[in-house]
Amino acid sequence: MTAVSQSLGRAPARPGTRAPRSSALRRFVRRRELLLVIITVAVFLITDAVNSGFGTGGYISFMLADAMPLAILAVGQTIVCLVRGIDLSVAGVLGMVAVSTGFLAQDHGASVWLMLPLALGMGIGLGVINGLFVVFARIPPIIVTLGTLIVYQGVQELICASRAVETLPPMYAKLGNDNFLPDIPYMLVPGVLVTVVVALILWRTAWGRSLYAVGSNAEAAFRAGIRVKWVLISAYTVCGMLAGLGGLAFLVHYDSADSQSGLSTSINLSSIAAALIGGTLLTGGKGGVVGSFIAALFLEVTIQAVIVLGVPQVWDQAAVGTLLLAAILVNRYQASGRSLSQALAGPLRSRWQPGHGGAQ
Amino acid sequence: MFSLVFILVVELLFFNFAVSSFWGGGWGSSVSMLGDGENFLFTSMIALGVMFVIFAGDIDLSVGAMSGFAGVMMAEFHLGGMNIWVAVVLAVAIAALIGLIQGLIITYFKLESLLVTLAGWFILQSAALAWEGAVPPYGFPKHFDSLLGTGTVAGTVPNQLVIFAILALLATLIVHRTRFGRQLVLVGHNRDAAGYAGVRVSVTRIRAFVLSATFAGIAGMCIAATYSTADDNLGPTLLLPAITAVVLGGVDIFGGAGLVPGVIVASFILGWLTPGLLQDGVSDTWASIAIGVLLLGSLTVKGITDRRQGVSMLDRLRARSATATPGAPPPAPDAT
Numbered sequence: 019m020t021a022v023s024q025s026l027g028r029a030p031a032r033p034g035t036r037a038p039r040s041s042a043l044r045r046f047v048r049r050r051e052l053l054l055v056i057i058t059v060a061v062f063l064i065t066d067a068v069n070s071g072f073g074t075g076g077y078i079s080f081m082l083a084d085a086m087p088l089a090i091l092a093v094g095q096t097i098v099c100l101v102r103g104i105d106l107s108v109a110g111v112l113g114m115v116a117v118s119t120g121f122l123a124q125d126h127g128a129s130v131w132l133m134l135p136l137a138l139g140m141g142i143g144l145g146v147i148n149g150l151f152v153v154f155a156r157i158p159p160i161i162v163t164l165g166t167l168i169v170y171q172g173v174q175e176l177i178c179a180s181r182a183v184e185t186l187p188p189m190y191a192k193l194g195n196d197n198f199l200p201d202i203p204y205m206l207v208p209g210v211l212v213t214v215v216v217a218l219i220l221w222r223t224a225w226g227r228s229l230y231a232v233g234s235n236a237e238a239a240f241r242a243g244i245r246v247k248w249v250l251i252s253a254y255t256v257c258g259m260l261a262g263l264g265g266l267a268f269l270v271h272y273d274s275a276d277s278q279s280g281l282s283t284s285i286n287l288s289s290i291a292a293a294l295i296g297g298t299l300l301t302g303g304k305g306g307v308v309g310s311f312i313a314a315l316f317l318e319v320t321i322q323a324v325i326v327l328g329v330p331q332v333w334d335q336a337a338v339g340t341l342l343l344a345a346i347l348v349n350r351y352q353a354s355g356r357s358l359s360q361a362l363a364g365p366l367r368s369r370w371q372p373g374h375g376g377a378q
Numbered sequence: 379m380f381s382l383v384f385i386l387v388v389e390l391l392f393f394n395f396a397v398s399s400f401w402g403g404g405w406g407s408s409v410s411m412l413g414d415g416e417n418f419l420f421t422s423m424i425a426l427g428v429m430f431v432i433f434a435g436d437i438d439l440s441v442g443a444m445s446g447f448a449g450v451m452m453a454e455f456h457l458g459g460m461n462i463w464v465a466v467v468l469a470v471a472i473a474a475l476i477g478l479i480q481g482l483i484i485t486y487f488k489l490e491s492l493l494v495t496l497a498g499w500f501i502l503q504s505a506a507l508a509w510e511g512a513v514p515p516y517g518f519p520k521h522f523d524s525l526l527g528t529g530t531v532a533g534t535v536p537n538q539l540v541i542f543a544i545l546a547l548l549a550t551l552i553v554h555r556t557r558f559g560r561q562l563v564l565v566g567h568n569r570d571a572a573g574y575a576g577v578r579v580s581v582t583r584i585r586a587f588v589l590s591a592t593f594a595g596i597a598g599m600c601i602a603a604t605y606s607t608a609d610d611n612l613g614p615t616l617l618l619p620a621i622t623a624v625v626l627g628g629v630d631i632f633g634g635a636g637l638v639p640g641v642i643v644a645s646f647i648l649g650w651l652t653p654g655l656l657q658d659g660v661s662d663t664w665a666s667i668a669i670g671v672l673l674l675g676s677l678t679v680k681g682i683t684d685r686r687q688g689v690s691m692l693d694r695l696r697a698r699s700a701t702a703t704p705g706a707p708p709p710a711p712d713a714t
Binding site for chain 1: 437483487488489490492493494496497498499500501503504505507508617618621622625631632663664666667669670671673674677678681682
């Protein structure tokens with residue numbers, strides 16, 4: 019009884035209905051994004067005040083470009099999180115695409131525009147594999163993607179075969195690091211484009227709404243006529259596709275790739291952290307990609323600030339881990355609709371009173 | 379269980395015929411095969427620890443990083459002038475404490491164990507890297523390296539195998555012969571039912587996390603002794619084989635069902651797979667791909683057999699999400 023009513027009472031405002039337009043979901047998303055922008059700007063200004071080199075144009079455009087591979091991955095990760103999934107294999111897809119396209123560019127001088135469909139296609143293929151395992155083999159997403167992560171990284175090493183991508187056509191470095199407007203790098207274009215397009219798809223299309231429906235309550239979505247299996251597979255496919263695009267962005271930005279690309283950086287954890295910091299819940303049905311994009315910028319600014327302020331770089335993974343913990347705590351409070359102090363004391367107080375603390 | 383033993387026997391027979399040096403030169407001379415144990419027995423120890431957490435329906439992704447961190451901790455304590463055995467005990471105790479903290483965070487704030495331990499993994503890995511500095515600490519006393527690492531009993535049985543046997547026996551008894559073990563399985567099977575039956579669900583889950591961290595800490599000591607250096611970057615390399623062993627051993631990944639001996643046998647199947655393949659001329663990369671494929675394959679088979687038996691995935695997801703969903707507000711009074 020408790021179990022059933024809990025799952026029913028979890029998300030009072032369902033997206034997609036016409037009446038509650040300014041539903042809890044929308045207000046929640048809006049607030050989180052604003053909060054993140056304010057925190058990011060604050061971190062930036064404080065660091066700039068302490069270390070004046072931080073605010074110069076070169077650093078800003080570097081950070082914008084540097085955050086884009088992560089931002090693109092975070093958008094894909096968000097889509098999977100919306101359907102109650104998680105994708106740990108994005109780093110494997112990123113690495114595999116980066117070395118495949120990198121070697122083609124290095125050995126045959128292929129242009130970025132030729133590599134774009136290849137990167138997207140590879141990502142789609144690898145994403146479909148994840149989706150099929152999740153839906154038809156009925157394995158939890160965390161285990162599926164942990165397994166495919168290892169397999170994809172193995173394939174990445176096989177492709178490399180102790181070589182590395184080092185010399186690329188000059189076009190790559192130009193796209194990856196130059197600005198087309200003052201302080202606005204080329205890299206920002208794919209990141210913003212992906213975020214805006216996916217955000218519109220999530221808000222305005224039937225497929226986008228069905229992601230929220232499946233994530234909120236898969237059974238209800240199924241009874242409502244949504245093809246749940248298809249939605250799940252397509253979510254992992256789109257995530258894989260964006261991870262492939264992220265791989266190309268990674269290659270272009272770093273102008274190199276090797277067998278450790280994606281593995282050695284904390285981009286896997288960071289993409290999950292960005293999605294959750296952006297306000298998306300791992301339990302599905304709530305969130306959006308704009309928050310994830312801003313959260314990726316937030317993570318980038320924070321890590322760079324930590325480095326600029328003199329903390330050794332080995333701590334950057336710990337910083338991301340700590341921010342992830344903080345984000346899931348805040349998400350939990352906001353979902354429970356209680357104030358911070360109530361929520362902190364809540365688990366103890368409400369232990370023997372199931373009805374306590376709901377809609378206060 | 380019997381199918382697992384069968385797989386193990388087939389695997390060993392295959393390597394016996396395919397790899398001439400696998401048994402150290404022929405059937406009966408098992409020195410080489412037993413000696414390979416020092417390359418995987420610590421993974422088996424981690425698998426035993428993670429098994430407790432999976433039994434309870436949670437997951438612990440921090441174990442690999444935990445063993446690396448424990449190794450660095452022990453090494454730094456020792457190089458700082460502490461007696462090696464005091465350092466070992468202290469490092470394992472601190473690892474257990476970190477497991478306790480993770481368990482407390484997960485149960486008190488009702489957070490996903492997946493995320494908390496993922497964050498823990500990265501924090502521990504950073505901490506280990508930062509602590510050890512530029513050069514990983516190395517140089518332990520001979521008797522330590524020998525006792526926990528490469529030494530043998532009477533020239534044949536590796537010390538690590540003895541340690542593992544003790545831990546395996548302990549784990550089997552804990553899960554299958556104690557009150558705590560039965561409660562652990564019940565909590566994983568149905569958290570609500572366990573709660574209504576008077577089981578202290580949070581305490582049980584926290585104990586599982588403490589056990590997991592402790593086993594990871596002990597494994598970290600064995601790794602440090604085997605390689606005579608503290609390796610900080612073991613998270614990704616040890617985590618997957620450990621979870622694969624648990625799942626291959628027949629423990630339900632959603633918790634609440636499984637046999638410890640199955641995990642033990644499965645960890646040997648996996649353990650000998652890599653050296654067997656390596657000696658068979660297969661590259662390291664292919665060996666790790668094989669483990670990933672094995673994990674997905676064994677779970678796919680299990681998923682399909684479950685479907686044949688009429689266990690609906692929807693039912694299992696429902697049972698799981700209803701209890702494990704953080705952020706679920708209490709039921710509304712009118713939700714009839």
